[in-house]
Amino acid sequence: MGSIVAKVAKACIQCKVTKSRPRCPRMAALPVQRVTPFQRPFSFVGLDYFGPITVSLGRRSEKRWVVLFTCLVIRAVHLEIAYSLTTQSCLMAITRFVSLRGPPLEIFSDNGTNFKGASRELLDQLHSINEECAGELTSAQTKWSFNPPASPHMGGVWGRLVRSTKTVLETIDDGKRLTDEILATVIAEAAEIINSRPLTYVTQESENLEALCPKHFLRGMAPNEPRLNAPPVNPAVALRDSYQRSQEIVENLWKRWIKEYIPSINQRTKWFGEATNLKRGDLVYIVEGEKRKCWVRGIVEEPIVAGDGRVRQAWIRTNSGVLKRATAKLAVLEINEGDAGPDVAIGPGSRAGACCGQNRRADEDVPVAM
Incomplete structure (x- = not known):
């Protein structure tokens, strides 16, 4: 008898509507x-x-x-x-x-x-x-x-x-x-x-190396570095060597940025699993507000596919117009046309069907083996 009730609850539209939650796709790579x-x-x-x-x-x-x-x-x-x-x-x-x-x-x-x-x-x-x-x-x-x-x-x-x-x-x-x-x-x-805050970590073993900060790229110098007067040099030598030296300093900064900073931000902290992509025609809730009764129902008009093939945004058609929302704010209602029955509408703005046991008995639709 328990398996029969579980099957009825699984096919119940009201239960699907009540338990629907947004499912975020796998976190995207850095743009x-x-x-x-x-x-x-x-x-x-x-x-x-x-x-x-x-x-x-x-x-x-x-x-x-x-x-x-x-x-x-x-x-x-x-x-x-x-x-x-x-x-x-x-x-x-x-x-x-x-x-x-x-x-x-x-x-x-x-x-x-x-x-x-x-x-x-x-x-x-x-x-x-x-x-x-x-x-x-x-x-x-x-x-x-x-x-x-x-x-x-x-x-x-x-x-x-x-x-x-x-x-x-x-x-x-x-x-x-x-x-x-x-x-x-x-x-x-x-x-x-x-702009003086450090972007990278520097170990205590490093004596001459300091942490990268935005000012290194904005001014070409450390935030606390004193400005000293350079000794006079030969103009011919300056034209030949100073430019190469400046280019070398800039290139070393960017190399450190690639080696030390990029690995620190290229880490996923959540949304590790995969989720089913939204499809055109899916019935969804737009999750806005803490109270579930305030969520707006709509139909996926056009999913927006990202470069990695995952859908993270979509255009949703509602009674008030077409809205653009992120997938993290969309709760998919896994309801097929056959699940609703002839008397239950599943379009945007409509109400879900009755829950199992409210308006009909479980044994009316499910055969019970004696």
């Missing part, structure tokens, strides 16, 4: 934007906002936000102040960043409305450039990639540095009122501290 050496710093950038921070202007108070740019390769940060959460403020922060660090090849960000507006306006500006100016303004052709909504795990590379920046700001906060001038100075100090 090429994070493991590409010999690149100019801030060629591949992650962008995020945090705040607000209250500043005093005379007798009134206003809110400011901090825009964090991080290099995905050397993990350096650049901080700018945004005076509002508008597209224009975002564009001006990006313009100040580009003026100091150079135009990035690709920008990654979350799906903030200000980021979407900035990307759309940059595209509009790009289309308005005529052919005569295209040669001089090729830096405007920066690719902008967005993560799926409600997927913070895909932006951890800059989310972790947001936390580090907040910790530094709390440490150097003296409790006094902030002005715009003081805030600009404070975030500059915070960026200096974060």
